[in-house]
Amino acid sequence: MAQRVATEYVNASLSLTEAEMPRLISLCEIQQLRLQVFILDNGNQEVVLEDDAGGESIRLTFERTNGEYRCVLSCRVVQPKLTNTLRKLVASYKGDAVVNRIYPSYTMVYHYIRGAVVRIVESKGTLLRTVFEQRDTVGRLESQFHLCSVEEEINRLRGSVNELLDIRNQTKEPEMIVEIDQRLKYHSRLLFALEA
Numbered sequence: 001m002a003q004r005v006a007t008e009y010v011n012a013s014l015s016l017t018e019a020e021m022p023r024l025i026s027l028c029e030i031q032q033l034r035l036q037v038f039i040l041d042n043g044n045q046e047v048v049l050e051d052d053a054g055g056e057s058i059r060l061t062f063e064r065t066n067g068e069y070r071c072v073l074s075c076r077v078v079q080p081k082l083t084n085t086l087r088k089l090v091a092s093y094k095g096d097a098v099v100n101r102i103y104p105s106y107t108m109v110y111h112y113i114r115g116a117v118v119r120i121v122e123s124k125g126t127l128l129r130t131v132f133e134q135r136d137t138v139g140r141l142e143s144q145f146h147l148c149s150v151e152e153e154i155n156r157l158r159g160s161v162n163e164l165l166d167i168r169n170q171t172k173e174p175e176m177i178v179e180i181d182q183r184l185k186y187h188s189r190l191l192f193a194l195e196a
Helices: 018-030 080-092 137-170 174-195
Strands: 006-017 034-039 045-050 057-065 068-077 096-102 107-113 116-124 127-133
Touching: 006 018, 006 080, 018 034, 018 045, 018 068, 018 080, 068 080, 080 096, 137 174
Parallel strands: none
Antiparallel strands: 006 068, 006 096, 034 045, 045 057, 057 068, 096 107, 107 116, 116 127
């Protein structure tokens, strides 16, 4: 298996509540990294993660607005502990990111949305090959269900129209015929909209 050269985080973003910040710091401590937390005057927080082995460090700046902390990050990481920590942060706090995992002869590009990998692309020079792409199976099933419910509504309306036509053909009262005609007009508009 090829040895990874580096990992690039391109415009990674995390959003946390105030209650989640201590958990983020605990998660970083568990990874056995040197950790420094700075609380700035305006309520923002800076978390500096440093790897013991290579002296590499990452600075995460969390801007505080309306009780939430938001961090936008672009960086290149070589040390495995830092790489794994960033991956866990993106996954745990449902972050969005484009992550380039760089190998000697190719790059694997991971697209994260809300902490989940939704697409992986292999890049070799100018050649791109999609390795994985998440399918929205639930969304597709929901849309098919809604299509079925529209069909059921159309069938129900057609049944109502047939009943109204039967009643109209049997009645002799002019007021009743006018009322039925109004209801038929309303149903035909609904049918036209649903069938479109």
